[in-house]
Amino acid sequence: MSIASNEARCTSCHVGYGWKDASFDLTDMTKIDCLVCHDTTGTYKKIPTGAGLPDPRVDLVAVAKGVGPTSRKTCGACHFNGGGGEAVKHADLSRQLLTPDRNCDVHMGGYDFQCTECHRTRNHKIAGRSSSVPVVEGSFSCENCHTSNPHPGDGLLDHHLNMHSKTIACNTCHSPVYAKCKPTKVFWDWSKAGDMERKPKKDKYGMPDYNWKKGEFRWKESAKPFYAWDSGFTKRVLIGDKVDWRQGPINISEPVGSINDPNSKIAPFKIMEGIQAVDAKFDYLLVPHLFPRDKEDKTAYWKNRDWQKSFADGMKAADLKYSGTYEWTTSQMYWRLEHEVMPAESALSCVQCHASLQSERTCDRCHQDSREVDFKKIAHKGTDFSYMASKGRDVSHLVGTTDYIGFKALGYKGDPIVYGGRLKKLPMGYKVEK
Secondary structure (H helix, E strand, C coil): CCHHHHHHHHCCCECCCCCCCCCCCCCCHHHECHHHHHECCCCCCECCCCCCCECCCCCHHHHHHCECCCCHHHHHHHHCCCCCCCCCCCCCCCHHHHCCCCCCCHHHHHCCCCHHHCCCEECCEECCCCCCCCCCCCCCCCHHHHCCCCCCCCCHHHHHHHHHCCCECHHHHHCCCECCCCCEEEEEEHHHCCCCCCCCCECCCCCECEECCCEEEEEECCECCEEEEECCEEEECCCCCCCCHHHCCEEEEEEECCCCCCCCEEEEEEEEEEEEEEECCCCCECCCCCCCCCCCCCCCHHHHCCHHHHHHHHHHHCCCCCCCCEEEEEEEEEEECCCCCCCHHHCCCHHHHCHHHCCCCCHHHCCCCCCCCCHHHHHHCCCCHHHHHHCCCCCHHHCCCCCCCCCHHHCCCCCHHHHCCCCCCCCCCCCCCC
């Protein structure tokens, strides 16, 4: 991401913002453009190089007369396009959420929630954040509304699900796939940019595999998340941080957590893979200058297609040295999945995670058989990937899946029903293998 394009992005909301403006503060209301959030006419817009000022062709009087409450449309104008396009970085945010059906997102499609019903504000400070940025104005989680015991029934299943909630984040079960409303970009290779002769091809989702300005892409729809322990803290690479790029992918952001940390939960993530430039001498990621400042700009990559000039200008703007030599390296970003929550009946079932429940014996391996409780029905109640596939979702390979979240990769010896959970508590008759 370039200095110039970052500035264009930030000035979508902020006014008078420059990278050398040391007084810039996200909480400074004198630098927030009210109309970005409160325009209801749909006519308010800016130009990328306008330093946050509105397009001179906008009728500001008409816009001012048409201000009103925020909406999914005004919030989405920025947040649906994180990373320079719709559903590029955020796997669960796209224009599909303007008019979603219930199976796309149960909150917005089932109950017509607006963004502020979860992202509540106080003195114009908006709670919430993605896993790629720090908490600035407050954080919140599903538990803020649903409590730490979100399953209200008094039956056997609700009891176990509430116990699960101490170890598993809500969306691990309630968002079994991501980007089911709109394909999301999962791979971005900047090193392939610049070929103006290459013609983009559409993949099976109808998404382009190439753009001469940005390089080569891969997209995914209805993808299975990557699961990791998350304590709510995130490790991030900031501009100027040294990176060990020779040893494999650079994790630009990754959750901090462990199976041994009682405050960590298993959470779902999209991993955004990429190839980007690193300074071969100073060992930090390079910031290119992409978007032309004006017609005379001789260093912007999107005008001149010269990485050397682009990196030299971008690093100067970032106030960092550029050695003049660069290499392309692999990188990863973890994006936690928070939206596109599915209805309760579409949450993962017991057998989709626990292989030990797929046989004739299910819950009765621990609980006494009961004529009043159909254990097999309880264990299999959940997401129907066959049904999702019949509706056009790319999930046919997930039909019949078990060990869905991958217990061994998370640090367990195997299925916790057999080997024990974090506290090694097992039903009578079982022993923990050493």
